[in-house]
Each structure stands twice: as C-alpha cells, then as structure tokens.
Amino acid sequence: MNSVLQQLFMIQPLRTALLSVKIPLEYGDDEPEDDDLRRDTYDSYSDTKSSAKDKDNKTTVSPAKDVASDRNEYNIQILRQIQRIFGYLLESKLQFYIPRGFWKIFKFAGEPVNLRDQQDSVEFLNTVVDSVDEALKTLNLPQICSKVLGGKFADQKICKDCPHRYSREEDFTLISVDIRHSQNLKESLEQYVIGELLDGPNAYHCEKCNKK
Template identity: 30%
Template sequence: EWLVGGIAEMHDCRELRGLQAYQPHQLGRSPCGSVGLRNMGSTCYMNALLQQLYHVPEFKGGVFGAEVPPEGEERALVRELQSLFGNVQESLRQSYDTASFCRAHDAVGGEPLNVSLQMDVDEYLNILFDKLERGLKGTGRERLLEECFGGKVVNEIVCKEVVRVGDREYGGDKESFKSQREEGFFTIPLEVKHKRSILESLELFVAGETLDGDNKYMCEEAGRKVDALKRLCISKLPAVLILHLKRFEFDFDAMKKVKVNDACEFPLLLDMDPYTLEGIERRERAAA
C-alpha cells in the first residue's frame, strides 16, 4: 500500500512545468517500455546490477513479497529496493532517482555508499547481498538470496600417491583418497585475461593446482606428506548462476587497479555439467 502510494505521489498531476521545459518525449517512459535508473555520480555499476536483478522474476517476486514495515531503519534497504523495483515496473517516468536507495545502505550497518567512487560490480554485489541478508530477517523471505543465487562448491584435495587410511588402501589402480570441504557461493569468479571464451575460464576454475616437491600436501589421515591435486568443483548449481568476469587487476608498477579489456566470448546455451563434481568424476572414471 505504501509503495503504490509513493508511486502515485511521484506522478501527481498537479506538478507544474513551464512550457519551455515541457518535453514529454524526454520525461516519459521509454518507447521500449523500460524505466532507467539515474546515475548519482559514479553509480553506473550499481544501476547495471540492479537492472539485472530486477529482471530475475524469482528475485523480484521475493523482494515484493517481503513483509517490510513502511518505517524503521533496520529494513530500510529492503524497503528502498521494493520502491526501486516498483517504480521500474510501474512508473511512467523516464528514470528513477536512486538517491534514497543509496542513502539506505548506511542504515543497515557499515559505511554509506559513496556515489562518487567507482566500484567493481562484484565488490558491490557482495556488499548488497550482505546487507540484504540482514535486512530480510523477519520478513518471511529470509532465504530469498539462497533460493535464487545460492550454490555450493567443494574444496577437494585428491591424493596422487598410494596411501593407507585405516584398513583401506587408496590410489594406484584403486580410487584415489580425497579430502572434501563444501561451502556456499553466490558468484563464480572467472579469469578473462588471455581467455577466448568463458568455457576456457571455467576450465581454469576447476583445473586446480598440483601440490608436490616442497609444497606437498600433509595428509592427516595417512600421516605423511603426499603429491596431491587441490581444486574446486561445483557440487550444487543455483537456480540463477552469476558469473563474475574478473575485469580488474592490480598493477604493481602503477600501484592501482587497471581494467582488463580482453575480449571473452560466451555461448547462448551454457552446459555446466563438465564443471560440476559429478561431471568431473564421471570424466575421470571414463578416462581410467
């Protein structure tokens, strides 16, 4: 109710404009049906992310469905996100002013959003999701982020030598001994420098590194150091997968972040099975 009232107030027909300033084609909603988000200085990264999140139906519906009171600082960011999504969906204006949304970041703990500072969009996404997780508590949509974007990866260490653990022997012509630890994720970071497509980036993500020589893995179960492969595998894919293309790196000569402008292609249909734990183990069994 408060959201509908706010949109109606913004479109109050009593607003007067001088005839010289009256240019309806510049003030109204775009002919393509979209409403933009106004750049508050250097917030283009934020606007691009919010537009993408708005176009995820499950997430947008969950935000609208959160039971948030019209007042109080604890859930101010969720309330402002509802207002932003509501205006993007229903407004007849060309764009929505995000000033109140930017100010609401300070109300959910931490520093206010500096609108004059350019930020890596993945860095901002982590900040936004952290604040939304806290703001969604007690709204009936506590698991919204997890249900939409939450996946799981396995940190896996595969022993490449024959080891004995208890009464069982691993390796050789038998199954390798593996140590696994599962953790959640919202995004998968991918290297794009010198990569022709995200398929190459995903291959690198799951390739892992060899632990040998002076860097051997101390296998606690076997009680000795062994050659091993340390890698990440996706154990559970989220409903909506967010791939973070790592477009910034730190230049130690200039002592600042620089943009990576390498072209990186992506397919319209992405098969993620080869990068999952199940898919990788299937390929290894077939190659054995």
C-alpha cells in the same frame, strides 16, 4: 551501482520474491518521497554527512540504540528501497527513475557513500545482497538472494599415491573467473576448477596415511 541494481532486477525469481515481501508497519510505511521523481543531478547527495542539523543549525544526535536493532532496521530499509526501485522499473511508464531514497540510506562499512567516488561493483553487490538477506531473516523469511545467486564449491584434495581424498564445501555468492584467456564463460569456469598438482614442499599431508 545502477548497473548492479539493473542486473538484480533482471533476475526474475529474485525480483518476484522481493516484490512479494510484506514489510510490517512497525518498520514504517512506504510513502514515496516528493523528490523520487525529480529529474536532477545527484549533487545534493554526493556530500552526505552522517550528522543532521535542526532548524537552528545545531547538530543533533539520535539517542543510543541497540546495535543489533539498529542494524536490523537499516537492512529493512535497504530491502524497502530495493522493492521501490524494482517496482518503478517494472510498472512505471517513466523513462527514468532516480533512486534517491536508496542513495540517502545506503552505507559502506557504516559510512555514507559519496556518489562521485568510484566504488567496487563486486563489493557493492555483496553488501546489498547481505543486507537484503539479513532483512529477510529478520522477517523470518527465506534468504532468497543466497538461494538464487548462491551456490557451493568443493575444495578437494585427491591423493595421488593412495585412495584417500579430502573435501571441504564452502558457500559462495560470487566467483571471479579469468576471461582474458578464454573464449567464453564455459572455458573460464573450466579453468576455475582445473586441478593443480601439489608436490615437493607443497605436497599435501595425508592424515590417514600419515605421509605426503
């Protein structure tokens, strides 16, 4: 979690764009919590529960909300916490910052995260990027994460015995490349896009020629 957030912070165009976002007051203010600067462990956040208890130790249930509205509010809060993290990393003279506010609200598949459990970094990155871009969309702002981190790749079928070719573009934010058999990232990317001959039963059916 921390390594992913630090890597996002080090992408200057992304950092600058997110810190410049003004979140309307209707989504609450951004007053730092007292425990933001405490230097202790995350034990109190490791067993986060989805239910809350009032002072009489009775479980309380929030009134039902519109699902889309609730999701939008969650995404906005994720964006706010990312801004807070980036702000501290950029301007604070402290030697540490513990993102407790982020820990409190971040969820995987709608469930609170136990910080003692190992999580997949790629899944975490995708979840954060999606939430931030959805928050920006709600605020009618450009989806900067997709713009800075994303790209397009083309899945091409090039017929061998005829002049026809087929191409389908897909958006991506992350790609996984094999680094074990390559000396550098360039070689890994070259291997990622290397062609593959489809023959026999796997041969591609050319719709224009109506044959394989």
